[in-house]
Amino acid sequence: MTQENSQRLGIVVSGSLNKGVEVRLDSSASVEDMAVGRYVTIEGQKQRFFGMITDVSLGVIDQKLTLTPPDVSDSFTTEVLAGTSTYGMLHVSPYLTIAGDVTSLIEGPQPVKTVPSHFSTANLASDQDIELVFGKEDKERFWIGNPLDMETKVCLNLQEFVKRSNGIFGKSGTGKTFLTRILLIGLLQKSQAVNLIFDMHNEYGWAGTREGGAPVKALKQLFPSNVAVFTLDEENSRRRGVSTDFVVRIGYDEIEPEDIVLLRQTLNLTELAVEAVHQLFRKFGKNWLQSTLALKDTEELPEGLNIHESTLNNLQRGLATIRRLPFIETHAPTNTVGSILNHLDRGINVVLEFGRYRDITSYILVANMLTRRIYAQYQERVEKAMGENTIKPRPLVITIEEAHKFLNPQVANQTIFGTIAREMRKYNVTLLVIDQRPSGIDDEVMSQIGTKITCLLDNERDIDSVLAGTSDKGELKSVLAKLASKQQALIFGHAVPMPMVIRTREYGSPESYRDFISRGEAEINKQAEKDIEELWE
Amino acid sequence: MEESMQMQRVGEVIEASTTEFVAQCYELYQSPPLGSLVKTRDLLVELYGIVYNTTTTSLEPGRRPIARGKDEASEEEIYRSSPQLLELLRSESSALVVGHNQGDKLHHYLPPKPARIHGFVYLCPSEEVKEFSQSFNFLTILINTHLPVSQDELIAACLRQMSQAYEDRYAFLVAAGKELAVLLGGEFNQLKAILERIRQ
Numbered sequence: 001m002t003q004e005n006s007q008r009l010g011i012v013v014s015g016s017l018n019k020g021v022e023v024r025l026d027s028s029a030s031v032e033d034m035a036v037g038r039y040v041t042i043e044g045q046k047q048r049f050f051g052m053i054t055d056v057s058l059g060v061i062d063q064k065l066t067l068t069p070p071d072v073s074d075s076f077t078t079e080v081l082a083g084t085s086t087y088g089m090l091h092v093s094p095y096l097t098i099a100g101d102v103t104s105l106i107e108g109p110q111p112v113k114t115v116p117s118h119f120s121t122a123n124l125a126s127d128q129d130i131e132l133v134f135g136k137e138d139k140e141r142f143w144i145g146n147p148l149d150m151e152t153k154v155c156l157n158l159q160e161f162v163k164r165s166n167g168i169f170g171k172s173g174t175g176k177t178f179l180t181r182i183l184l185i186g187l188l189q190k191s192q193a194v195n196l197i198f199d200m201h202n203e204y205g206w207a208g209t210r211e212g213g214a215p216v217k218a219l220k221q222l223f224p225s226n227v228a229v230f231t232l233d234e235e236n237s238r239r240r241g242v243s244t245d246f247v248v249r250i251g252y253d254e255i256e257p258e259d260i261v262l263l264r265q266t267l268n269l270t271e272l273a274v275e276a277v278h279q280l281f282r283k284f285g286k287n288w289l290q291s292t293l294a295l296k297d298t299e300e301l302p303e304g305l306n307i308h309e310s311t312l313n314n315l316q317r318g319l320a321t322i323r324r325l326p327f328i329e330t331h332a333p334t335n336t337v338g339s340i341l342n343h344l345d346r347g348i349n350v351v352l353e354f355g356r357y358r359d360i361t362s363y364i365l366v367a368n369m370l371t372r373r374i375y376a377q378y379q380e381r382v383e384k385a386m387g388e389n390t391i392k393p394r395p396l397v398i399t400i401e402e403a404h405k406f407l408n409p410q411v412a413n414q415t416i417f418g419t420i421a422r423e424m425r426k427y428n429v430t431l432l433v434i435d436q437r438p439s440g441i442d443d444e445v446m447s448q449i450g451t452k453i454t455c456l457l458d459n460e461r462d463i464d465s466v467l468a469g470t471s472d473k474g475e476l477k478s479v480l481a482k483l484a485s486k487q488q489a490l491i492f493g494h495a496v497p498m499p500m501v502i503r504t505r506e507y508g509s510p511e512s513y514r515d516f517i518s519r520g521e522a523e524i525n526k527q528a529e530k531d532i533e534e535l536w537e
Numbered sequence: 538m539e540e541s542m543q544m545q546r547v548g549e550v551i552e553a554s555t556t557e558f559v560a561q562c563y564e565l566y567q568s569p570p571l572g573s574l575v576k577t578r579d580l581l582v583e584l585y586g587i588v589y590n591t592t593t594t595s596l597e598p599g600r601r602p603i604a605r606g607k608d609e610a611s612e613e614e615i616y617r618s619s620p621q622l623l624e625l626l627r628s629e630s631s632a633l634v635v636g637h638n639q640g641d642k643l644h645h646y647l648p649p650k651p652a653r654i655h656g657f658v659y660l661c662p663s664e665e666v667k668e669f670s671q672s673f674n675f676l677t678i679l680i681n682t683h684l685p686v687s688q689d690e691l692i693a694a695c696l697r698q699m700s701q702a703y704e705d706r707y708a709f710l711v712a713a714g715k716e717l718a719v720l721l722g723g724e725f726n727q728l729k730a731i732l733e734r735i736r737q
Contacts, residue, residue, distance in 0.1 A: 027715065061718075064725040076707070076736040077729075080714030085725065 007124040009034075009090065012042060012116050020054060020093040020475060021115055023122040027083020031056060036479045037148050037490070037501030039125035039133075040092050044116035047097045050109065050125065050133055052499065054475035055091035092122065093475045095498030098132055109133050109497055127152040133497055142186035145489070145502030154502050156451075158186050161495040162193040162395055164450020165421045165431040167403070169438045169466055173211070174455035175487050177203050178507050180399070180434055183453075184219060185516050188226055188349055193395040195349040195432075196340065196374065198367040200358055200401045205229040205351040206242040216508040219351060222517055228343045230336075232327045232366065233355020246339050248352065251332035253286040254369065255322065261414050262368050262406070266361050267318035272311045279305055290330070293319055325362055337373040344374075344396060360405055367400055372416040374398075375429055382427045395428045403433035404440030412442035421445040439465040450494035456483040470499075544659040548630065550577055553652040555634070556682070558586060560658040562628040566593065569660050571686075572694030574669060575632050577656040582639050584652050585661070585669060586632025589684050589691050593628045602626065632658075633682060635675040645674035663702040670699045670709070673716040680720055689727060692717070693734030700735075710735050 009029045015021025021042070025031060034056045042049040060066055065085055070077045094116070096109040109132065130152045137143045141155035168183070170176045181204060187193055197204050206229060207215040219227040220243070228245040231237040237244045257277045260267075264274050277288075283302055284291040293316060295301065298309045307315075322328060343350050352370070354363060378393060385392040400406060400417065412418035420431050422445065433449070435441065439461040447469055457463050463480055467473045470492065476499055480490050483501070492499035506512045547569050548560035558577060562568045568591040569575050576585050595602055602625075606615045616622055637648035661669065669675075679692050696713050700706040714732055721728040 061722045062725045068725075070729060070732075074736065076711065076714070077732050079711050080718055080732060084715045084718035085722070085728070 009040065009122045009124060012118065012120045012122060015115050017112065017115050020051070020091055020472070023090040023092050024059075025083065025088035025090060027087075029088070031058065031088030034088070034090060035148055036482050039130060039147055040090070041098070041123050041125045041129050042092070042094065042116045043121045043123070045120070047116070048099045049094040049112060049116050050096040050098045050129060050498070051092045051094035052479070052501070053090050054093045054472075055478055057089045057091070059087050059089050061085045061087075090122070091475070093472055096133060098129065130154065134500065140190060142190045143505060144182065144186065144491075145504045148488070148501055148503060154500060156186070156491070157495050158191040161451055162187065162191050162397055162430060164494050165433070165448060166451045166453070166493075166495075167433045167435065167438070167446075167449045168453045168455075169435055169457060169462070170455025170489070171457055171485075172436050174485055175489070175504060176434055176436070176455055177201075177208065178487075179453065179455065179489060179504050180204070180432070181208060181218060182505055182507055183432075184349075184399070185222065187397060188219070188223060191395070193397045194344045194347055195397045195399060196344065196371075197349070197351045197399040198363065198401065199351050199353050200363050202240070202353045202355065204399075205353050206240065210508060213508070217513055219349065222513060226347070227349045227351060229351050229353060230340065231353045231355055232357055232362070233353070236355035237353060242353070244353075245343075246334070246336070248336045248366070249327055249329050249332045249334060250336070250366065250369065252289045252323075252328065252330055254332060255289050255365070256369075257281045258372065258414070259365055259369050260318075262364055262411055263318070263322075263361060265410065266364060266405075267321055268314075269318045270311060270314050272308065273315040273318065276307045276311055276315055279307065289319060289322070292316065293323060321361060322365065325357065325365070327357065327362070337370060337377070340370065341374060341377055344394065347394065360402065363402065364405055368406070368415060368417070371398055371420075375416055375420060375427070378429050379427045392428055395430070397430055397432050399432040399434065401434045403435040404437050407433065407441045407445045409442040412445050418442065418445055421448050438462050441465065443468065451491065451496065452493050453489050453491045454480060455489045456480075456485050544662055546657055547575065547660050548658045550652050550654050550656040550658060551629070553654060555647060555651050557631055557633050558584070558652040558658075559629055559631045562630060565623050565626055565628055568628045568630045570694075570698060572691060572696075572698040574661040574666050574699065575630075575658050576661055576665075577652045577658045579648070579650055579653050579656065582637050582648050582650070584634055584648050585636045585638070586634050587675070587679070587691070587695050588630050588632045590631040590686055591628060593626055596625050596627055600625075630658075633678065633684070635678050636669065643669065645672050646678075666699055666702040670702070673713060676713070676716055676720060689730045689734065693731050696735050
């Protein structure tokens, strides 16, 4: 069963299923060549195990060695002691069995239910092993990166991925945006889903920024026919040379009380002011916002409304902030929601750029408003499709940044994003949340996130929050905390058979663009050929 | 025997037990070096021993040699003026049995029977040393025996001797060192003492 090209590391000396196994390194394997996050295969007597290194430690056979260390300048003594009196230990968490019993031969890798026997050999996983576990790049699987120190491609099954809401986390500057961009390209090529991206920092539509380098191409430049750029700030987009497809304008009459609820913290509204919004909406109807702003004092309140003066002042101050937003007009000239849905129906992905309006008020207001309406439409269509037994609308993935603003424990129950995250895929809408403070996201929402992709995090609370609910939190924690600050990520959850650490695929060089585009086209051609074949069968 | 002809004959067994044999050297002072691998034969069984001690004493136990060089110019002169000395003194080497060869199979443990008196004792040539030291099991015997000489000294001397049979002496000594490190797991000071004596 031993693979020819795999490198022997050592033997299993102890362990348990819960805590993982200890592998004692051979003297030929240097502890300095090991790294947490690397994949290891263990040749048991009956099964082959696949796991990941989660800790590396040093051991001595005799405690005297630590008290009276040998002369390290003498290479002979050092060489003799290495691997015998002094040795390296690896802590390996086995996740899968990849061969041996009938089930794993037929159905592929299976979750582990036992540990390898004493003194089983541990090897570094070979390219074939990794391919066996994570699959080859194909119609459903997308090459997202490589394992650490290896050139094998690690693939993510995007068909599975979009079935749940997913999250991308990481400190600022760890490559979340690049990773998201790569993932969006994958979704665009390999899944049936369409994307709606609320692009707060104008990174995904036309071009993205790169630290200390020229801008990189974004979705619209690479896939002009599959992506439409909507903008809130036409002037800014034009200045950046972006060819936009639609200018978003929002009418006063489109803003509903639910939109204000979400903005309570941002606009600094009191609980009572939010209550008052509902009353005012009932009274004034669609034009409530304008009517409320027009009120001079509580004297002018219509009959039956009981709002305290200070509450009204507080509310008016908040609403005035909204009114000052440049993209808000009395009546919107165009139907934004209709247009977005129209594009999505045709399979065109929509990126909504915020231009200069990057303040959180605009972002929350627009993202929440549009999503609520789009979700309502989707809900209606899915229910109709179910009732009439027709085709459901395309799965929709909504990408939001600064997710903790929408999904924090105070508002998660009230916002549409909380609902989508919890109800998951019932209505074919899922979220892709991008955030740098996962601890700010409601626990309930966090627990519903299917696949989590996380770059380096170093805040204890953030790490705990991301890893909450995983069975081997302690091990993954040490892996997560040791990720490089750039281009490395830990992926775990629904879409992957076991947690994996990857070096993200390259993005930004001409070759990388060619790679992305050509793969897409090859895929399409293959599909076309297949369709033709099927036609003649 | 042709094989034996090529080997250097160093003496003859004059005392034997299960764990060791003593050989009297044919020439005074021409004893095999400390730690060297020697062998003797008991019918079909070849016994391997490691020289752990060599003594040069008077032929008769009760007669101690006396100092003779007061009027001689050099040490050699003493022997030249009293040639009978070479006959009155004798060198004996004791070897610890560390293995045997029976039916063309090498075993690194004690043979069923001790060596025979008057069995010829040969110094093993390089190839045989190499073959014997393919396994370090004999080290266990060296470690576990109480001898008049220090164990550390004997083990170090033995490994130094054996390493001469190898082109890559360093690699051999490292491998042997690693074996010792395992066997002397809890005795780091002893290990250190041996390593200091075998490093080049």
